[in-house]
Amino acid sequence: MEILEMNYINFRNLEDRNIRFSPRFNLFFGKNGQGKTSILEAIYFSATGKSFRTAKNTELIKYNKEKMGSYILYRDLISEKSQSVKMDKNKKEYNYNGKKIIFDEFYGKVNVVTFIPEDIELITGSPIVRRTFFDGEIAQSNYDYFKDLKDYNKILKIRNKYLKEKKNQDELFSIYEDKFIKLAARLMKKRFEYVKNISIILNLNYRKLFDEKKELSLKYENFLGDLKGLDLNTIEEKVVEKIAHYRKQELKYGFSMIGPQKDDFKFILNSKEAKSYSSQGEKKSIIFSLKLSEIDMVIREKRETPIFIIDDISSYFDSIRKENIINYLKRRELQVFISSTSNLEIESKDFEINKGEIQNGAV
Ligand SMILES: Nc1ncnc2c1ncn2[C@@H]1O[C@H](COP(=O)(O)OP(=O)(O)O)[C@@H](O)[C@H]1O
């Protein structure tokens, strides 16, 4: 997958602009506070309809402006396509090849993998950070998962309301609970399979790029324990058992005490949990390896290469690690967007950014 062109209007501090990209490396360089992250964010936003640094979309609208918009022309395996997102304080609109579509249809058309300094939170942060991340990853190449997750969250809310109001004798409650069980089992099975697959790739990438003497794995933590070898029916049966076990407590506390909304994912480096035992440098390397593994997972699931966005590479990695990473990327057929405060040893299309304005490289 390759983004050919982009344009944006009123996007953060950026001056409105049309840009043509290189199919390989695109480098955005400039001092801090000039708009490097913003331009990567504009690419991400056009591709996914979201931001990688805020959940509050209105932050993206340039100060003192009413609305904002961004557009990309891209090429996937089949043909050239375009999509855009327009937004003001009250609404957001998605377009695909000039036709208005809803977010559910928009999401996942362009696959993007990002690496930003804040990603370290995937190790140090709370479980919800990891759940949100892995859900997004699985969902971007699996529409059924995307839908199941949405339905599950809806049902979970309803179920909690019933539990809170102690309406578990209600006929509808058992219908909702049935759905709850089915969806929970499906989500868990998919998460288990995803983790199993990505864990192998993760270890290979980590050893190849950072430390061949260590073993890295990802572990899926859930209320049923190890799901290895279990089919969907068996998982469902186990969920039913657990629910029965927690029935009294759930009614007492008035919410769902078990389910995938409580799952977690753990990075294990040489048999020790990275969160507590790994150094800062190791954590960064683990996360970068994770992002490379995501790329491999998208290729595997969709037969399509995602675009790769790397923010602030120079402040994040020391020069040896940076060199390893760049050499690795040179060998991969990927379109890469990198921001950096200094120049990098790569053949790239260079865009210098100064106070939101792109000084060169643009067409
Ligand atoms: N909605 C907005 N409108 C105008 N300027 C903004 C908006 N949001 C952030 N900024 C400003 O944009 C500038 C560039 O930010 P950023 O892209 O993070 O720079 P860099 O990554 O180059 O350090 C910052 O000075 C920030 O205050």
Ligand SMILES: [Mg+2]
């Ligand atoms: Mg930045």
